[in-house]
Amino acid sequence: MNDQLVLQHVQDNLASWPLLLPEVLVVIAIVTILVWSILLPRYQHYWLFPVALLGVSLAWCSKYWLGSQLKPHQTLPLFHQLLVLDPLTVFFCLLLLSIAPFLLLLTRPRAYLPSRAADSPAYVVLLLGSLLGSCLLVMAFHWLTIYLGLTLLSLTSALLIGSHTTLQSAEASLKYLLYSMTTTAMMLWGMAYYYGLTGTLALSLPDVAPSGQTIPEYILLAMLLLCLSHIFFVFATAPYHFWVPDVYQGAPTVVVSYLSTVPKLATVAVLLRLFHQCLPQLGPALLEHAQQGMAVLSLLTIIVGNTAALLQNNLQRLMAYGSIAQGGLLMAGIATSLNSQVCILYYSAIYGVMGLATWVGIKVLQHLTNSVHLQDCVGLGRRLPVLGSSITVVILSLIGLPPTAGFTGKFLVFTALWEHIQRTGSPLFVSLLVVGLLGTVLSLYYYLQLPYVLFCKAARLPSSTRNVNQTEYAILSCLAILLLAGFFAADSLLRVLGNWLD
Amino acid sequence: MVSMPPPPLLILSALVFAVGTVVVLTKQNVLFVLIGVELMLSAACFDFVLFSSYDPKQEGQVFVLFFISMIVCETAVALAIILKVYQYHQSIDTEQLQQLREK
Numbered sequence: 001m002n003d004q005l006v007l008q009h010v011q012d013n014l015a016s017w018p019l020l021l022p023e024v025l026v027v028i029a030i031v032t033i034l035v036w037s038i039l040l041p042r043y044q045h046y047w048l049f050p051v052a053l054l055g056v057s058l059a060w061c062s063k064y065w066l067g068s069q070l071k072p073h074q075t076l077p078l079f080h081q082l083l084v085l086d087p088l089t090v091f092f093c094l095l096l097l098s099i100a101p102f103l104l105l106l107t108r109p110r111a112y113l114p115s116r117a118a119d120s121p122a123y124v125v126l127l128l129g130s131l132l133g134s135c136l137l138v139m140a141f142h143w144l145t146i147y148l149g150l151t152l153l154s155l156t157s158a159l160l161i162g163s164h165t166t167l168q169s170a171e172a173s174l175k176y177l178l179y180s181m182t183t184t185a186m187m188l189w190g191m192a193y194y195y196g197l198t199g200t201l202a203l204s205l206p207d208v209a210p211s212g213q214t215i216p217e218y219i220l221l222a223m224l225l226l227c228l229s230h231i232f233f234v235f236a237t238a239p240y241h242f243w244v245p246d247v248y249q250g251a252p253t254v255v256v257s258y259l260s261t262v263p264k265l266a267t268v269a270v271l272l273r274l275f276h277q278c279l280p281q282l283g284p285a286l287l288e289h290a291q292q293g294m295a296v297l298s299l300l301t302i303i304v305g306n307t308a309a310l311l312q313n314n315l316q317r318l319m320a321y322g323s324i325a326q327g328g329l330l331m332a333g334i335a336t337s338l339n340s341q342v343c344i345l346y347y348s349a350i351y352g353v354m355g356l357a358t359w360v361g362i363k364v365l366q367h368l369t370n371s372v373h374l375q376d377c378v379g380l381g382r383r384l385p386v387l388g389s390s391i392t393v394v395i396l397s398l399i400g401l402p403p404t405a406g407f408t409g410k411f412l413v414f415t416a417l418w419e420h421i422q423r424t425g426s427p428l429f430v431s432l433l434v435v436g437l438l439g440t441v442l443s444l445y446y447y448l449q450l451p452y453v454l455f456c457k458a459a460r461l462p463s464s465t466r467n468v469n470q471t472e473y474a475i476l477s478c479l480a481i482l483l484l485a486g487f488f489a490a491d492s493l494l495r496v497l498g499n500w501l502d
Numbered sequence: 503m504v505s506m507p508p509p510p511l512l513i514l515s516a517l518v519f520a521v522g523t524v525v526v527l528t529k530q531n532v533l534f535v536l537i538g539v540e541l542m543l544s545a546a547c548f549d550f551v552l553f554s555s556y557d558p559k560q561e562g563q564v565f566v567l568f569f570i571s572m573i574v575c576e577t578a579v580a581l582a583i584i585l586k587v588y589q590y591h592q593s594i595d596t597e598q599l600q601q602l603r604e605k
Contacts, residue, residue: 155576158583
């Protein structure tokens with residue numbers, strides 16, 4: 001009997017491996033790069049980025065293939081429900097894996113200096129490792145895998161943040177790691193109590209449905225808040241947002257474009273999974289209160305992000321607070337997404353593109369002006385019209401004005417909020433809607449500063465002689481075109497997404 | 503539903519967690535902050551072991567094994583970064599690490 005059970009478990013585990021193929025491919029890419037850079041360190045700049053790009057694109061293709069094999073609403077458990085594969089997972093993993101090539105292209109050193117080439121294998125390995133952590137986090141269906149994914153992600157992020165040889169970079173990385181470890185401790189403390197109260201660490205609770213009656217609800221909610229503290233930290237929600245401006249200012253810009261997209265989208269997937277698959281098992285009352293808690297947090301996040309951004313002069317800090325505010329709206333979408341996931345998925349995809357485009361834009365401006373202050377970008381848009389108009393498109397999308405995808409995304413989230421208000425009549429969500437709209441008005445002021453400075457003022461100084469980096473320029477224009485396409489092709493994109501999920 | 507471990511042990515771990523939190527919030531030396539975090543983590547570890555002794559599947563103990571090895575990695579990385587900061591700054595006092603802040 002016991003032997004049979006063991007055999008069955010082994011067979012189950014073996015059957016799960018093929019479904020993990022994309023992640024295994026990323027691991028193979030990491031190991032190849034590590035071993036190769038030790039054995040053949042001399043010519044690494046020729047093969048390093050091709051190998052990494054190949055690994056990521058193979059992972060993308062295999063994930064797409066796995067996704068196309070799935071039936072709608074089908075959920076495949078892997079390794080005894082430690083991980084799951086379902087349409088939500090496939091969507092987010094594909095999104096993360098399509099952001100990764102941009103990050104690799106951005107880090108690719110232009111001049112093959114010996115000092116930089118020596119650094120880059122570690123850098124690429126860390127980037128891929130962090131990507132792996134995010135993909136596992138998206139698939140996680142057990143607190144153990146959530147914890148492992150989050151730790152892999154934040155540990156490699158801390159090292160990436162510290163990868164520049166400056167004091168600012170080191171300080172940012174120290175701050176990130178200390179905040180991260182503290183919130184990890186809080187999360188683990190919460191998980192211990194979750195385990196104690198429900199008797200399992202799995203997100204599916206087969207035998208604890210009636211326990212909601214014996215455990216007071218406020219204890220369950222407090223425990224959940226603790227469990228989610230590290231997720232909120234990565235996502236930069238209001239009480240855990242203090243690291244964002246400092247780290248975004250101190251870290252290398254490519255790393256910031258990574259931090260503001262990949263880990264955040266992975267945590268969106270975890271939160272969606274909790275709200276759609278875990279919390280409903282604990283009873284409708286708890287679910288409603290959790291939604292309200294989420295609404296309060298998103299209210300706080302929107303207020304903090306928008307008001308702090310008003311006072312900034314440093315471009316990096318401004319965009320950091322702006323991204324906090326954007327995240328607040330994304331959280332509002334998660335809280336109201338129980339009826340349809342499509343709009344929140346669309347908004348998260350747009351959020352990823354916008355986050356990437358913002359920081360590529362800042363990188364280009366930084367490269368041109370050697371500064372991060374608004375007043376140093378004066379008149380650049382007149383000199384380089386393509387750059388200026390791409391940045392303007394991105395800014396319009398961040399504010400949420402047509403004709404950009406940001407408008408469609410914000411419109412969908414506000415519609416979902418409005419429908420939720422119609423259904424429940426909750427005053428909390430009414431105030432969330434009002435604050436969200438007010439925040440958009442405020443963001444009009446602080447975001448429009450940049451296009452204004454770029455176009456409406458004549459340059460004070462003679463133009464500098466630095467050339468634009470062609471790769472960055474091309475990526476920025478591509479992303480801007482993507483944002484325009486997301487507005488004009490929104491209908492068909494949403495239909496495709498809807499058909500695939502529901 | 504797992505039955506509850508004896509309250510004194512739970513209170514002990516809560517105390518350790520609280521001491522860790524206070525250390526994190528009050529100390530200025532980064533090494534002491536790290537020690538505070540370690541205290542918080544070990545309190546959580548202790549709780550897992552306590553709860554898992556009432557669980558026939560012993561999930562909590564497996565979790566603790568993963569957890570300890572990850573903490574070792576995190577501490578190693580943290581010490582490496584502290585060393586790097588010390589190289590640039592000749593100090594690991596949080597009050598003096600003020601390069602990045604609101605101007």
